[in-house]
Amino acid sequence: MKSVQLISQRLKRINHLYTKMISKELSAFELEHHFEVLLALASQEKPVTQNKLAELLQVDKSRMAVIVFELEKRGMMQISVNPNDRREHYVSLSPSAVTSIPHIELSVEKINQLAEAGIERQKLMTFFEVSEMIQQNLVKKVAF
Numbered sequence: 001m002k003s004v005q006l007i008s009q010r011l012k013r014i015n016h017l018y019t020k021m022i023s024k025e026l027s028a029f030e031l032e033h034h035f036e037v038l039l040a041l042a043s044q045e046k047p048v049t050q051n052k053l054a055e056l057l058q059v060d061k062s063r064m065a066v067i068v069f070e071l072e073k074r075g076m077m078q079i080s081v082n083p084n085d086r087r088e089h090y091v092s093l094s095p096s097a098v099t100s101i102p103h104i105e106l107s108v109e110k111i112n113q114l115a116e117a118g119i120e121r122q123k124l125m126t127f128f129e130v131s132e133m134i135q136q137n138l139v140k141k142v143a144f
Helices: 007-025 035-042 050-057 061-073 095-116 121-143
Strands: 077-082 085-093
Touching: 007 095, 035 050, 035 061, 035 077, 035 085, 035 095, 050 061, 050 085, 061 077, 085 095
Parallel strands: none
Antiparallel strands: 077 085
16 A cells, blocks of 8 residues: 655654754753744834734734733843734833844854755755645645
8 A cells, every 4th residue: 555645744743853953052041932023024124013013924814812911021022012003912022032034044054054055055055945835735735
């Protein structure tokens, strides 16, 4: 009988190892896996709503609320209410989070270099192109 290989299993394993290494590298910050949220906020020019942040990171809104609450409790994020719509909450990096962003970026670059070691540039580019194509193929089917 032919064995079926799930693409998702391989991608999950890569994601698990990659995220675990970055989390270990950033263990002093006690961010768990929330470094992605901080990096996403750092790339924004102005505060964004909690819902927009969830959309950017492709995370469920309720999950994002938990993450935002946790990061605010740790002093890494600031939350403000939109004066024009009190149901809307803007999130932004706290001053201490802003100072930690360069360290987080360096850690990500370090792990990226480790992950890319021994892989020809062209093969790496092909990997990114193929993974993007797989994503687009699946998005088309899910959207219908």
